Structures are given as structure tokens and as C-alpha cells.
Amino acid sequence: MSKYFSRLFGNEGVKSRLGTAIKDSTLPHAFLISGPDGSGKTTLAKEIAAALNCEKRGGELLPCHVCNTCRRIYDDAFVDVKTLKRQKDKMTIGVEEVRLFREDMFLSATESDYKIYIIDEAQRLTPQAQNALLKVIEEPPENVIIFLLTSSDDAILTTIKSRTQHVSMQRFDVDMLAEYFTRAGGAEHIIDKNALGELLMCADGRIGRAKELLGGGADAVFAMREQTEAFISALKPSTPYSVLYTTIKSLPTKRDELTDSLESITVALRDLILLKFNKDAPLLFYPVREVALALAGGITSKRLIKIYDIITDSLDDLSKNVSTSALLTNLGARIKLI
Numbered sequence: 001m002s003k004y005f006s007r008l009f010g011n012e013g014v015k016s017r018l019g020t021a022i023k024d025s026t027l028p029h030a031f032l033i034s035g036p037d038g039s040g041k042t043t044l045a046k047e048i049a050a051a052l053n054c055e056k057r058g059g060e061l062l063p064c065h066v067c068n069t070c071r072r073i074y075d076d077a078f079v080d081v082k083t084l085k086r087q088k089d090k091m092t093i094g095v096e097e098v099r100l101f102r103e104d105m106f107l108s109a110t111e112s113d114y115k116i117y118i119i120d121e122a123q124r125l126t127p128q129a130q131n132a133l134l135k136v137i138e139e140p141p142e143n144v145i146i147f148l149l150t151s152s153d154d155a156i157l158t159t160i161k162s163r164t165q166h167v168s169m170q171r172f173d174v175d176m177l178a179e180y181f182t183r184a185g186g187a188e189h190i191i192d193k194n195a196l197g198e199l200l201m202c203a204d205g206r207i208g209r210a211k212e213l214l215g216g217g218a219d220a221v222f223a224m225r226e227q228t229e230a231f232i233s234a235l236k237p238s239t240p241y242s243v244l245y246t247t248i249k250s251l252p253t254k255r256d257e258l259t260d261s262l263e264s265i266t267v268a269l270r271d272l273i274l275l276k277f278n279k280d281a282p283l284l285f286y287p288v289r290e291v292a293l294a295l296a297g298g299i300t301s302k303r304l305i306k307i308y309d310i311i312t313d314s315l316d317d318l319s320k321n322v323s324t325s326a327l328l329t330n331l332g333a334r335i336k337l338i
């Protein structure tokens with residue numbers, strides 16, 4: 001296990017590579033960290049920020065997590081670690097916001113050796129905003145480190161990708177998540193082992209998501225799982241379209257909830273698609289392999305993949321402010337055409 005960045009669970013290869021780079025002073029100055037929400041992107045950026053500015057740096061543990069600087073970085077109270085986030089009422093991060101952020105990079109550091117700039121949801125940067133970043137990513141001011149965090153690489157310009165070091169966050173299987181919560185605590189209130197297993201499967205390999213689910217979302221999760229299971233069973237070609245239509249119409253219409261639901265469906269579909277190619281593939285949705293195998297057996301891989309594409313398209317539309325009821329109608333119509 002890597003001795004660096006102990007707050008970040010797993011991701012051993014990344015931790016060891018970046019920890020060594022900090023020790024050898026060869027750390028790149030711009031990163032693209034990708035992974036779904038709750039997969040540890042912010043934690044990794046903060047771990048690096050703390051390691052670079054930790055008052056005890058040079059010691060064996062990077063970072064120490066107890067010095068004043070480390071603590072302030074984690075409390076978002078350290079002036080030389082800045083985060084650019086999308087404003088709540090906007091769908092994108094625009095060029096003006098990026099310009100202001102960029103100007104700040106050229107001011108000298110207030111109290112530390114390294115200034116850290118984190119851009120959250122970088123997939124929301126408009127192309128113009130990304131272009132405004134290009135120059136500074138290419139030649140950042142000295143001792144400036146930039147982190148672009150994204151849940152979708154597709155929306156990042158190739159020119160940005162080629163100028164940043166790419167880090168992909170690890171997804172965890174249920175056993176690893178269970179190990180995490182045994183070590184860190186937080187899952188003691190769910191006594192039933194099977195229920196805990198199902199809940200952790202819903203976290204889709206992400207610790208942050210698992211924490212949310214364990215923190216009170218259990219009932220909602222089981223309801224969402226039932227919905228997902230109903231949707232998948234209705235995909236069998238023998239099922240009348242009216243049944244599938246009813247299932248689609250019963251999906252939530254609140255944007256956040258619909259996003260969670262569609263994501264849950266993509267995870268289930270991914271399991272079935274994987275099983276088509278490898279019966280022993282690790283599963284993220286179905287706790288019982290035989291159940292998943294039976295479902296996969298009843299639907300062709302071509303159909304599964306097409307539906308998977310339709311659902312991911314819908315998720316994309318959902319992030320673009322399309323009305324949820326129009327989106328569900330369109331979803332039903334597209335599946336009907338397959």
C-alpha cells in the first residue's frame with residue numbers, strides 16, 4: 001500500500017506515482033482527473049495540495065493531515081488553494097469566470113510555496129472557457145498547479161487533454177467498499193449483510209456515493225433498485241411495449257432523481273452487456289450472478305447496447321436542461337423503434 005495520500009482510499013498506483021513525483025520535484029503542473037461524482041477526485045486534488053504545502057513536508061508521510069496548513073486546506077480555508085465551481089443557476093462555466101481565475105494565477109502566492117487551482121465539473125466549461133485555459137495550462141506561472149476535475153472526458157477539448165496529465169479514479173467492487181467502511185466506520189447501522197451488499201452495489205464503485213447512500217438514503221435506494229429491475233425485465237423482446245412504456249413513465253420526473261435512476265439503469269445494463277462477453281465478469285448492479293445471467297440470456301447484445309446508448313444519450317440531454325417529461329417520452333419512442 002502506498003504511504004502517500006492516506007486519505008484517499010485505493011488508487012494505489014496513482015498515489016505512489018504522484019507521491020514519488022512530489023518527492024522528486026517532477027510533478028506536472030496541470031492534471032485532468034476523471035471519475036464519476038463521489039469517486040475521490042476532490043480528495044486527490046486536496047491531498048496533492050496539502051502534500052505540496054504541508055508544514056512537515058520532507059517527512060515520510062505525505063501529507064501529515066495534522067499541521068495547521070493541512071487542516072485549513074481540508075476546511076477550504078487556505079487562501080492559496082482555490083476552487084472554481086459552476087454557479088448554481090447556470091448550466092455552464094463561462095469564459096469570464098475562467099479569465100478571473102486565470103488572472104489570479106499570476107498574482108504571487110499569499111502564504112505558501114504552491115498555489116493550487118481546482119476546477120470542478122470541468123465538463124461544464126464552455127469551449128471558449130476551455131480555450132481561455134489553454135495558454136495557462138501550457139505555461140503556468142511558476143509553482144501553480146491546476147486540476148481539472150471531470151465526470152466526463154468527452155466534453156474536454158483534445159488540446160486540453162494533451163497538455164494535462166490524465167488521472168482516472170478507480171472504481172471499487174463491493175468487497176473493497178465493505179472493507180473501506182469496516183475500517184473507516186459508517187455502515188454499522190445496516191446489520192443485514194445482504195442489504196449492505198445491495199446498497200454498496202448501488203454506489204457504482206464510488207466511496208462518496210456509498211457514504212451518501214449509507215447516510216440515510218437506504219429506502220430510496222431500494223425503491224430505485226426495484227425500478228431499475230422492472231425496467232430491465234421489461235426489455236425482453238417478448239414483453240409488450242405497453243409494459244415497458246408504463247415502466248418508463250413511472251421513472252421520477254425530478255431532474256436529480258431521474259439522473260440517479262438512469263445512472264442505475266446504465267450500471268445494470270453494463271452488467272448484462274459484460275456478461276454477454278464474459279460469464280465471470282465482475283458485476284456492479286446484480287448481487288446474484290444467476291439472476292443477471294438469466295436476464296442477459298433473454299436479450300440480444302445488440303439490443304442491450306442500443307438501449308445503453310439511448311440511456312446515456314438521455315443522461316447527456318438531462319444535463320442540458322431538457323424537460324424531464326419530454327425526455328422520458330423521447331426515451332420510450334426511441335426504444336420502441338429498436
Ligand SMILES: [Zn+2]
Nearest residue numbers: 054064067070
Ligand atoms: Zn501537514
